[in-house]
Amino acid sequence: MLEEEKSTILLDEDEGSDELHEEKIYCANCIHCKVVKSAVGNGSQYQLRVRCSEGMWMKKTGEEKFHKYFTLARRSMDECTHYNSMGETRVFLKKLRANLPTKDEIYQT
């Protein structure tokens, strides 16, 4: 994918809304949305991040962008040719929102 094309696929950064927008694609419900551990401190601790295994989340600099796990339910795209649904979005998001941490937690390895 060309750099110019990547810059048009930036994520919706509206951090404040938990509403479901029927016209949007929710990355959390896509098979390509992966939860990964990110080491912090001396390596005995980690935080959870999410990434798109299709490389669709990019910074304007061209680097891959990782998002904080607790914001996962808010990650959405207006369109995505790689979207592969894991099930009914509304039900999935409702359960996810009930189980996500409310802040960026630090875990022990």
Ligand code: SF4
């Ligand atoms: S492939 Fe598209 S819909 Fe799926 S996680 Fe990546 S950006 Fe989101």
